[in-house]
Each structure stands twice: as C-alpha cells, then as structure tokens.
Amino acid sequence: MLSAEKLLPMLRYYSKTSRRIQALIRLMSADSIERAIQILDQIPCRATGAYSHSQGIKGLRDKIASGIEARDGFPADPNDIFLTDGASPAVHMMMQLLIGSENDGILCPIPQYPLYSASITLHGGTHISYYLDEETGWALEISELENQLKTARSRGVNVKALVVINPGNPTGRVLAEANQREIVEFCRKEGLVLLADEVYQENVYAPDKQFYSFKKISRSMGFGEKDISLVSFHSASKGYYGECGKRGGYMEFTGFSPEIREQIYKLASVNLCSNISGQILASLIMSPPKVGDESYESFSAEKDAILSSLARRAKILEDAFNSLEGVTCYKAEGALYSFPRINLPDKAIKAAEEAKTAPDAFYAWRLLNATGIVVVSGSGFGQRAGTWHFRCTILPQEEKIPAIVSRFTQFHKQFMDEFRG
Amino acid sequence: MLSAEKLLPMLRYYSKTSRRIQALIRLMSADSIERAIQILDQIPCRATGAYSHSQGIKGLRDKIASGIEARDGFPADPNDIFLTDGASPAVHMMMQLLIGSENDGILCPIPQYPLYSASITLHGGTHISYYLDEETGWALEISELENQLKTARSRGVNVKALVVINPGNPTGRVLAEANQREIVEFCRKEGLVLLADEVYQENVYAPDKQFYSFKKISRSMGFGEKDISLVSFHSASKGYYGECGKRGGYMEFTGFSPEIREQIYKLASVNLCSNISGQILASLIMSPPKVGDESYESFSAEKDAILSSLARRAKILEDAFNSLEGVTCYKAEGALYSFPRINLPDKAIKAAEEAKTAPDAFYAWRLLNATGIVVVSGSGFGQRAGTWHFRCTILPQEEKIPAIVSRFTQFHKQFMDEFRG
Structure with a gap:
C-alpha cells in the first residue's frame, strides 16, 4: 500500500503540472499509482518522450533483473539486459553478432517460427536445420542435434549457435527439465551459443509441465558465465498480457567476453533506443502485482481466467482436429498454437501442384476462401518432406470456438469428399 | 468542432467500457477527442495493443499521405508509406534492400549523422563519401557528387544511391530550392536512388530559407514514379514535438517496381510491425490541429514559441562560438545543432596523440571533464583531414544557455592558454 507520506508530495507535484493527471490518479489503485511513480522516478526528467x-x-x-532472480532463484545483472522493440530486433542483433560470413551456421528447429530463418538469410549465414520429432509430440532429441552438427562441421560450416524455442512455436511443446539439461550440456560441450526463445514462458497449460528458463537450468547444473554463452529472449507480446502492438521486449545476454559485449552494445546504440512505453511494459511483465497489493486480487483473477481459458481452447481445438479424417494433432502443452498434421489425398496434392502452390498452402487457401478462417501452412515453418501441417492459433474468443470448429469441420469434410479420389 | 451527434454515441461507447476514460474525455478539447476517436476507429477492434x-x-x-499532399501540393499514396520505430529502422531497411555485396556503394555526405555509415558497414556495402563545402556554409556542390561518383565507378563500384540530409545533421544547412533541383536531376540522370533524410523538416530558422521535400521538388520538375526512385524519411523525434523516446517514424517509398516493392514489404513483415503509439504519433505530426479547431490556438502558440526559441538559441550559440579564439561557426539555418570548426594548437594535437585520441575528441573530453557540457567531436561525423569540429545541440533550455556559454568560454580560454604554445 502507498503511504500518505509518499503519495502527498507526488500529488502536489502533479497538481502543479497537470490537473488531468490528478484526475486519472484518483481513479487508480494505490499500488498502480506507486508503480507509476516508481517508473517515472527511474526515468531522467520523468520524460517518457x-x-x-x-x-x-x-x-x-x-526491475527485470529482479524479476528474473525471483523466477529463477539465481542472480541476474541489469547490465546483461537489453530492452528492444519486441523480441525480433534482439534476435536480429544476435544474428548480426554471430554471423560474419556464409560459413557461419546456426542450428534451428524444424518446424520453427520463421523469424530465425529470415534473420539468418538476411545476415548471410547458413541455416542448419534440426528436426523435432513429431512422433513423440515434437520432442527435441539430442542425437538429432549431434548428427546435424557433425554433418554441418564435416561440410566445413563454423557452427556458432543453437536456437531453441521453449515453449515451442509452432509445436506447443514444453521441454522437460531433463531434456533442457541435455541441451545445456550439449551447447557447453560443443561451444555453441544457446539462443533461447522464451517468449511463451507464461503460456504453459499441461499440468505435468512447468517452464524453466535455460539460465536457471544451466546455473542449477553449476555452469556460470565462463561455461556457457546464453541469450534469453522475452517479450510483452505473448503470455496473458499479449500487448504485441506495444513492441516491448528484452534479451538477457550472459556468458560473453567484455569485447563481444562491447560489440552488442555498439549495435544497440546504432538505433539509439527502443520505445519507452514498450520498455515500461517489458519491466511490468517481470514485476507483476504481489500478494498484499490493492490490485493483486483482480490482477490474479484476470491472469488465471485468461490462462485457463487458453488451456481450454487448446484442448477443444486439439480434440476437434483429432476428430477430422486424416488429421492428427499433438497436445499444445504451451505457447498459443495447435500444429496438426494433415494427410492430404493424392488428388489434393496433384491439384496443388497444378495451382503451383504447396499442398498445405492449397488447403489453407481453400479453408480461408470457404470459411474466413486463417491458418498458416506448415511449409511456412518447415516440416519433414512429404508431411503437411498447418498452424492454428488458440486465440479466438472462447465463446466463438464452437462455431469455428463447426465451420472448420464442415469445410474439411467437403475438402476430403472433393479430393478423396 | 465535434458535434453532439458524433460525441454522444462515443461517450456512450466509452461509458460502457471505462469510467476512467470518460473522466479523461471531460478534460480534453473537442478536436482532440474527435481525433482520438478517429484514430481508434482506424484500428481494428480499437486495440492499440x-x-x-x-x-x-x-x-x-x-492521414500521413494527406499531410504530405497538403505539404507538397502533389499526390501521395498511403500504400507508399511504411511506418517504422523511428526513422532508423527505415534507413536500415533501405540499406538491406540496396546492398547485395561489398561492390554496392552508397554516396553519403561528410560530415554525416553516423547512422548511415554504420548501416552501410552493417550491411556490407561500400561507403562513398562526398564532402560538403564548409567555406560556403556547408553547401552541397554537384561537381563534388559528380567527381566522387566518377571515381567510385572507375574503381568498379556499383553506386546505388545518394543520401542527402536536409536540413543537415550536423551542419544545420538548409538546401536552396535550386540546389535541390540539381540534386534531383543528378540522381535521375545517373539512375541513383535518392535517400532523403527529411526528419528536420519543421526545424528551419533562417528567414530566407524554407523546407521543400525532394518529392515536391521532383514532381514540380515533372518527374514522376518512372523517372526517379525516391525515399523520404521522417520521424516524430525532431521538429517542435521531439518525442524521440516514442520511436515513431515513416518512410515514403516512391518510384520502385512492384517486384522491389514486394521485397521491401517482405522485409517489413519480418519484424511484424512498428509500435502502435509511435505509429499514431507519426500520423499526428502530419495532421496537426487546423484553424478553427478548439486546440488550434494553444497548439499554434506552443509550436511557434518552441521554434522561435530554438532559432534564438541557435543564434546565441553561433555568436558565442564565433567569439572564441580559433573557432568559426556557420549559421544553423535549420535542424538542432551548431557545428563549429576549431583550429586546435599544435601542442593540443600532440597531447591528443599522446593520449591516443583524436584531437577534437581530446577537446570534447576536456570540456566534459571541466564543465559537464557534452559535445560530439567532428571525427564522429567525418570531416576533411586536418580540420577539427564539434557538434553542439541547441536544445538546452533557453534560460540556461547564458550560463552554458559562460562556462564554455571560460573552459576554452583555459584550454587555449594551456596549449597555445
């Protein structure tokens, strides 16, 4: 709670500057006012412009470093945090830093959120795919990483880093703690930078799974700054907040030499800074209201309602997709997507070829035209040759999902009737 | 003015969603409410997040296209506008588009705002310097462009584009209309993309100068889409608004083929979108209050006060610098900077060499340590060999400038006494 000694001078300050802000203040909870004051106090001249x-x-x-410490139980240094306009510019900065020539390679999952492949291409590096194993619910197998690394090295590629998206986009897989330990050990042993896309860290729906940051995992294994170079990307665009249009994000950049750190700081400086509202949001997602705060109860209720609704939506869509002919869909344990596999009839594949489009893109276009429902074809994320998928978000309002499922089901039946052959 | 028919349904809309917003609305002018409603109406689901x-x-x-039309008197197409997080990402996008290999060259002014050199280096291109002529107040001479282009081409460089910063950063020069015509003709004739940094378009202080966009100039010469490829960068960070922390900006991208336009759109898509608050600000700077609006008078008075104060500050600093021993400073006709030249004594140059720093950086460090005043040394912007400069913003509050001038003058005297030799 905000004490009167703290509040009164602030109100006096604001009453001098603006009656409008004073009116706003009267409408807000004590802890949000205190938080706003704290934030303004941290900004030189209180100027968000x-x-x-x-x-x-x-x-x-x-604030973010404290939030990471509270989440992980290990120290975090504010000098390791780089605030960015969403997570994307941070990913580009890392690719810029890591890729010096086309001989430099980055290990990326297939399927993957295509920012990674785009950024590697833009920076002129080599994309080395490792395949997630659909049969075991999109598991990340260390043997696959080892094989792809070995093959790339035998081709003379200088493999620099491993990208891991956890929870997975588009797969929805949440990595098991033991698997994360293997990944950390692999990166440490092979001298790879671990680029951990952790933007869905609040989006875990499977009761038997939990999000652990790779930083927590590596520190709990006893690995420090000297043992592993680790970058964690986070964003205000996902979670239960979903403020994607505000472009707030950060990366935590650990285990690099002062010389490399200087280069990444220089890169950050070229664009001056990220937008201040986004910076504030990024700090807020890492310092949410606490027990005892006036707004805690409503915050907590809203957060739980959003996340449990998302979990229900994920389950409804999973069941719906699994009930369709030729479609199999693994459980979305986290993130914001279903990623079902679809066995397309030969006639549909032939029709797609004639239309000069990928078969799953052909399916997605037909779906869009027939129902207005947008899904992204698996070919946008990468998939094993001869398999077809689409990614569907679990974001439509819960009350609208039954109607969407019904339209989708009807379309799918008609599509299969048309092409079953 | 906002009519009751328009206002009442909106108030009803808001009263359903939030009493807080209603309270805010009661405190605002009718035209700002109408503008806010218009903006919300343009955003799907009224969701700025x-x-x-x-x-x-x-x-x-x-809105931006209409603002450009009103400014230039020539049509502008909203499909040519790309909203970006400040102007910097737009510059990077253009360099990404234009530079395919180190053989691709970009003509850039010396001195220049170092974003350009940094972006060319990051994208692996060749920076071709052209020198602005200090003796004639930092004029841009076409003969210099021709010479540098010829030399670069004779070295086999594929010169793609010309960067012009108008009003100039750091020079403060506002180009004459006749000079702009020559530049447009040069780019058209030589097939160069004209990259026009026009972020200081509102900052013109010389009574005999006026800002003309390169688009207006080229269209008034009868050159259309087919004749010249032209990109204009603008930003909410400068002008009389100066909301740099909000990261709002745009580029107007004209005279490119549909294929190239598709590539720049793909590049924009990789990062999803720029921050929405910044987008709104960018639209507001191109659609300020108009005569008859309730807020027009206060807006207009505030704008005029800011710009005339900046003009006075520029003049005070120019006079102050010109009164210092060995310092000459051209008039800042526009932008936000003075860029004086300083003839450093040999002993100071020697001391700088011993300190392993550039002589003007040496001067700037000594100034900072002695007075707390920050200037940026000319070597950060580029300058003719053997000349030394520093850039000083005209942004300190007007009432503080006499004290700054006095501290600066005292420092300079002591510095010269120490090193005059």
Missing part, C-alpha cells in the same frame, strides 16, 4: 540509454532505462532493467 | 499491418495501420497511413 526522450531517448533512453541504448540498453534501456537502468531502473527498468533493475 | 495488437499487431498492425506490417506497413502500419492503413487509416494512419491515409
């Missing part, structure tokens, strides 16, 4: 330090406002990075 | 079209929200691009 001015450039900040190129890594982001120091006080906000302090 | 959602991703937008990768080029930016269509309705905001419409």
Whole structure:
C-alpha cells in the first residue's frame, strides 16, 4: 500500500503540472499509482518522450533483473539486459553478432517460427536445420542435434549457435527439465551459443509441465558465465498480457567476453533506443502485482481466467482436429498454437501442384476462401518432406470456438469428399 | 468542432467500457477527442495493443499521405508509406534492400549523422563519401557528387544511391530550392536512388530559407514514379514535438517496381510491425490541429514559441562560438545543432596523440571533464583531414544557455592558454 507520506508530495507535484493527471490518479489503485511513480522516478526528467540509454532505462532493467532472480532463484545483472522493440530486433542483433560470413551456421528447429530463418538469410549465414520429432509430440532429441552438427562441421560450416524455442512455436511443446539439461550440456560441450526463445514462458497449460528458463537450468547444473554463452529472449507480446502492438521486449545476454559485449552494445546504440512505453511494459511483465497489493486480487483473477481459458481452447481445438479424417494433432502443452498434421489425398496434392502452390498452402487457401478462417501452412515453418501441417492459433474468443470448429469441420469434410479420389 | 451527434454515441461507447476514460474525455478539447476517436476507429477492434499491418495501420497511413499532399501540393499514396520505430529502422531497411555485396556503394555526405555509415558497414556495402563545402556554409556542390561518383565507378563500384540530409545533421544547412533541383536531376540522370533524410523538416530558422521535400521538388520538375526512385524519411523525434523516446517514424517509398516493392514489404513483415503509439504519433505530426479547431490556438502558440526559441538559441550559440579564439561557426539555418570548426594548437594535437585520441575528441573530453557540457567531436561525423569540429545541440533550455556559454568560454580560454604554445 502507498503511504500518505509518499503519495502527498507526488500529488502536489502533479497538481502543479497537470490537473488531468490528478484526475486519472484518483481513479487508480494505490499500488498502480506507486508503480507509476516508481517508473517515472527511474526515468531522467520523468520524460517518457526522450531517448533512453541504448540498453534501456537502468531502473527498468533493475526491475527485470529482479524479476528474473525471483523466477529463477539465481542472480541476474541489469547490465546483461537489453530492452528492444519486441523480441525480433534482439534476435536480429544476435544474428548480426554471430554471423560474419556464409560459413557461419546456426542450428534451428524444424518446424520453427520463421523469424530465425529470415534473420539468418538476411545476415548471410547458413541455416542448419534440426528436426523435432513429431512422433513423440515434437520432442527435441539430442542425437538429432549431434548428427546435424557433425554433418554441418564435416561440410566445413563454423557452427556458432543453437536456437531453441521453449515453449515451442509452432509445436506447443514444453521441454522437460531433463531434456533442457541435455541441451545445456550439449551447447557447453560443443561451444555453441544457446539462443533461447522464451517468449511463451507464461503460456504453459499441461499440468505435468512447468517452464524453466535455460539460465536457471544451466546455473542449477553449476555452469556460470565462463561455461556457457546464453541469450534469453522475452517479450510483452505473448503470455496473458499479449500487448504485441506495444513492441516491448528484452534479451538477457550472459556468458560473453567484455569485447563481444562491447560489440552488442555498439549495435544497440546504432538505433539509439527502443520505445519507452514498450520498455515500461517489458519491466511490468517481470514485476507483476504481489500478494498484499490493492490490485493483486483482480490482477490474479484476470491472469488465471485468461490462462485457463487458453488451456481450454487448446484442448477443444486439439480434440476437434483429432476428430477430422486424416488429421492428427499433438497436445499444445504451451505457447498459443495447435500444429496438426494433415494427410492430404493424392488428388489434393496433384491439384496443388497444378495451382503451383504447396499442398498445405492449397488447403489453407481453400479453408480461408470457404470459411474466413486463417491458418498458416506448415511449409511456412518447415516440416519433414512429404508431411503437411498447418498452424492454428488458440486465440479466438472462447465463446466463438464452437462455431469455428463447426465451420472448420464442415469445410474439411467437403475438402476430403472433393479430393478423396 | 465535434458535434453532439458524433460525441454522444462515443461517450456512450466509452461509458460502457471505462469510467476512467470518460473522466479523461471531460478534460480534453473537442478536436482532440474527435481525433482520438478517429484514430481508434482506424484500428481494428480499437486495440492499440495488437499487431498492425506490417506497413502500419492503413487509416494512419491515409492521414500521413494527406499531410504530405497538403505539404507538397502533389499526390501521395498511403500504400507508399511504411511506418517504422523511428526513422532508423527505415534507413536500415533501405540499406538491406540496396546492398547485395561489398561492390554496392552508397554516396553519403561528410560530415554525416553516423547512422548511415554504420548501416552501410552493417550491411556490407561500400561507403562513398562526398564532402560538403564548409567555406560556403556547408553547401552541397554537384561537381563534388559528380567527381566522387566518377571515381567510385572507375574503381568498379556499383553506386546505388545518394543520401542527402536536409536540413543537415550536423551542419544545420538548409538546401536552396535550386540546389535541390540539381540534386534531383543528378540522381535521375545517373539512375541513383535518392535517400532523403527529411526528419528536420519543421526545424528551419533562417528567414530566407524554407523546407521543400525532394518529392515536391521532383514532381514540380515533372518527374514522376518512372523517372526517379525516391525515399523520404521522417520521424516524430525532431521538429517542435521531439518525442524521440516514442520511436515513431515513416518512410515514403516512391518510384520502385512492384517486384522491389514486394521485397521491401517482405522485409517489413519480418519484424511484424512498428509500435502502435509511435505509429499514431507519426500520423499526428502530419495532421496537426487546423484553424478553427478548439486546440488550434494553444497548439499554434506552443509550436511557434518552441521554434522561435530554438532559432534564438541557435543564434546565441553561433555568436558565442564565433567569439572564441580559433573557432568559426556557420549559421544553423535549420535542424538542432551548431557545428563549429576549431583550429586546435599544435601542442593540443600532440597531447591528443599522446593520449591516443583524436584531437577534437581530446577537446570534447576536456570540456566534459571541466564543465559537464557534452559535445560530439567532428571525427564522429567525418570531416576533411586536418580540420577539427564539434557538434553542439541547441536544445538546452533557453534560460540556461547564458550560463552554458559562460562556462564554455571560460573552459576554452583555459584550454587555449594551456596549449597555445
């Protein structure tokens, strides 16, 4: 709770500057006012319209570091935090840093959120695919990483880093803790930078799964700054907040030499700074209301309602997709997507060829035209040759999902009737 | 003015959603409420927290296109507008598009705002310097462009584009209309893309100068889409608004083939979209209050006060610098900077060499340590060999400038006394 000694001088400050802000203040909870004051106090001249330090406002990075410490139980350093306009620019910065020539390779999952392949291509590097195993619910097998690394090295590629998306986009897989330990050990042993896309860390629906950051895993294995280079990407665009249009994000950049750190800081400086509202949001997602705060109960209820609704939506869509002819769909344990596999009839594949489009894209276009429902074809994420998928978000409002499922089911029946052959 | 028929349904809409917003509305002018409603109406689901079209929200691009038309008197197409997180990402996108190998060259002014050199280096291209002529107040001479182009081509460089910063950063020069015509003719004749950094378009202080966009100039010369490829960068970070921390900006991208346009759209898509608050700000700077609006008078008074104060500050600093021993400073006709030249004594140059720093950086460090005043040394922007400069913003509050000038003058005297030799 905000004490009167704290509140009164602030109100006096604001009453001098603006009656409008004063009116707003009367409508807000004590802890949100205190949080707003704390944030303003951390910004030089209280000016959210001015450039900040190129890594982001120091006080906000302090908040994020504290949030990481509370999440992981291991220390975090605000100087390791780089605030960015969403997670995408942070990924580009890392690719820029890691890729010096086309001989430099980055291990990326297939299927993958295509930002990674796009960024590797833009920076002129080599994309080395490792396949997630659909048969075991999109598991990440270390033997597959080892094989792809070995093959790439035998071709002379200088493999620099491993990208892991956890929870998975588009797969919805949440990695098991034991698997994460293997991945950390693999990166440490092979000298690879671990690029951990952890933007869905709040989106875990499977009761037997939990999100662990790769930083927590590696520190709990006793690996410190000297043992492994590790970058964690996070964003205000997902979770239960979903403020994607605000472009708030950060990366935690650990285990690099001062020389490399200087280069990444120089890269950050070229664009001056990320947007201040996004910076504030990124700090807020890592410092949500706490037990005892006036707003805690409503915050907590809203958060739980959103996440449990998402879990129900994921389950409804999973069941719906599994009931369709020729479609199999693994459980979305986390993230915001279903990624069903669809066995397309030969006639549909032939029709797609004639239309000069990938078979799953052909299916997605037909679906869009028939129902207005947008899914992204698996070929946009990569998939094993001869398999076809689509990604469907679990984001439509819960009350609208039955109607969507019904339209989808009807379309699918008609599509299969047309092409079953 | 906002009519009751328009206002009442909106108030009813808001009263359903939030009493807080209603309270805010009662405190605002009618035209700002109408503008806010118009903006919300242009955003799907009125959600400023959602991703937008990768080029930016269509309705905001419409506003910007109308603003460009009103400014130039020539048509502008909202499909040519790309909203970006400040102007910097737009510059990077253009460099990404134009530079395919180190053989691709970009003509850039010296001195220049170092974003350009940094972006060319990051994208692996060749930076071709052309020198602005300090003796004539940093004029841009076509003969210099021709010479540098010829030399670069004779070295086998594929010169793709010319960067022009107008009003100039750091020079403060505002180009004459006749000079702009020569530049357009040069680019058209030589087949160069004209990259026009026009972020200081509102910052013109010289009574005999006026800002003309390169689009207006080229269209008034009768050159259309087919004749010249032209990109204009603009930003909410400068002008009389100066909301740099909000990261709002756009580029107007004209005179490119549909194939190239598709590539730039693909590039924009990789990062999803720019931040929505910044998008809104970019649209607002191109659609300010108009005569008859309730807020027009206060807007207009505030704008004029800011710009005339900046003009006075520029003049005070120019006079102050010109009164210092060995310092000459051209008039800042526009932008936000003075860029004086300083003839450093040999002893100071020697001391800088011993300190392993550039002589003007040496001066700037000494100034900072002695007075707390930050200037950026000319070596950060590029300058003719053997000349030394520093860039000083005209942004300190007007009432603080006399004290700054006095501290600066005192420092300079002591510095010269120490090193005069």
